[in-house]
Amino acid sequence: MSAALQDDARRTDRAEAPPLLMEGLSAGFGARMVLTGVSLAVAAGAVTVLLGPNGAGKTTLLRAVCGRLEARHGTVRICGVDAEEAAARRLIGLAPQEIALYRPLTIRENLETFARLAGVPWRGLSARVGEVMARAGIAERAGERIDRLSGGWQRRANVAAALVGAPRLLVLDEPTVGIDAQAREDLAALVQRLAADGLAILLVTHDFAFAERVADRAAILKAGRLILEGGLADLLAARFKGRRMAEVTFGTVPDGARKAALATLGLAPADEPDLYCGLVADDPHAAAALIAALDAMGAAPRALALKAAGLEALYALAMREAAP
Numbered sequence: 001m002s003a004a005l006q007d008d009a010r011r012t013d014r015a016e017a018p019p020l021l022m023e024g025l026s027a028g029f030g031a032r033m034v035l036t037g038v039s040l041a042v043a044a045g046a047v048t049v050l051l052g053p054n055g056a057g058k059t060t061l062l063r064a065v066c067g068r069l070e071a072r073h074g075t076v077r078i079c080g081v082d083a084e085e086a087a088a089r090r091l092i093g094l095a096p097q098e099i100a101l102y103r104p105l106t107i108r109e110n111l112e113t114f115a116r117l118a119g120v121p122w123r124g125l126s127a128r129v130g131e132v133m134a135r136a137g138i139a140e141r142a143g144e145r146i147d148r149l150s151g152g153w154q155r156r157a158n159v160a161a162a163l164v165g166a167p168r169l170l171v172l173d174e175p176t177v178g179i180d181a182q183a184r185e186d187l188a189a190l191v192q193r194l195a196a197d198g199l200a201i202l203l204v205t206h207d208f209a210f211a212e213r214v215a216d217r218a219a220i221l222k223a224g225r226l227i228l229e230g231g232l233a234d235l236l237a238a239r240f241k242g243r244r245m246a247e248v249t250f251g252t253v254p255d256g257a258r259k260a261a262l263a264t265l266g267l268a269p270a271d272e273p274d275l276y277c278g279l280v281a282d283d284p285h286a287a288a289a290l291i292a293a294l295d296a297m298g299a300a301p302r303a304l305a306l307k308a309a310g311l312e313a314l315y316a317l318a319m320r321e322a323a324p
């Protein structure tokens with residue numbers, strides 16, 4: 001095959017290969033394996049959220065995606081290119097958890113700097129920066145220094161910096177840390193716009209509400225293994241169809257015997273010591289039936305709320321069911 005034909009074939013492969021394809025990845029540090037047999041794909045135009053408790057291996061997985069950790073087994077490919085190759089790195093935009101911008105520089109100056117680092121040619125640089133600022137909704141503050149901006153604007157500028165190299169895969173690491181409700185809304189809208197424009201987005205977060213708002217797919221890591229992966233709507237329907245989440249507040253902390261009795265009703269401890277959660281049938285009598293059962297065991301609740309079971313409930317269930 002001629003060199004030109006080979007180039008064409010490579011271009012076609014890249015256009016068709018998923019922005020991220022991880023197959024059977026095992027990786028770690030020295031003798032310590034952190035990830036075991038992880039397979040994960042992120043498609044163009046979709047947001048995949050990666051969840052997991054502290055120490056599960058999320059950051060390690062991101063390192064492997066960015067080609068900064070050698071695969072012991074398995075492969076990581078970015079648009080068909082091995083993640084450890086420099087060409088793969090140029091296909092990824094990473095917005096790290098810490099704001100990675102030059103604080104005394106303006107938004108525009110930062111983006112110009114990142115565009116140069118990403119290899120954007122001088123001639124197209126100004127236009128690219130303008131386009132990215134417009135896309136990220138930050139053009140009106142282009143001339144302001146980063147250290148004079150609120151957390152929300154800094155976050156959006158951080159995401160914009162990851163976009164200037166025109167990546168195919170955008171990686172967002174804890175993007176909602178330190179921002180207020182309005183800024184979260186703005187960021188959610190931005191993430192959805194970017195996905196709608198065809199970008200593949202891998203989101204790592206502990207923020208269930210944000211993830212539920214923007215994600216198409218969810219993946220959950222526990223102790224370096226993927227314990228759940230799939231389309232978010234499908235996962236929620238499969239686990240919770242016809243059921244709702246009951247949140248029961250007792251006002252006093254249940255003791256060991258009471259805790260065991262509550263477990264027989266499917267109620268498990270939640271975030272607060274006197275808060276218990278469990279699934280009940282999605283019918284008008286569920287609340288009354290649960291209160292009657294609690295009364296019968298002498299555990300009248302102070303409050304009961306029935307909610308749609310969402311990503312947080314799915315996560316809690318997956319963590320409970322997965323082997324330790």
Ligand SMILES: Nc1ncnc2c1ncn2[C@@H]1O[C@H](COP(=O)(O)OP(=O)(O)OP(=O)(O)O)[C@@H](O)[C@H]1O
Nearest residue numbers: 029030032034052053054055056057058059060061
């Ligand atoms: N450079 C390193 N050398 C050795 N072990 C490491 C290194 N970096 C991380 N680890 C270990 O790998 C495991 C996974 O860490 P990792 O940072 O990937 O978890 P995480 O899911 O990102 O956690 P968090 O939510 O707290 O950021 C942890 O046990 C951690 O101690």
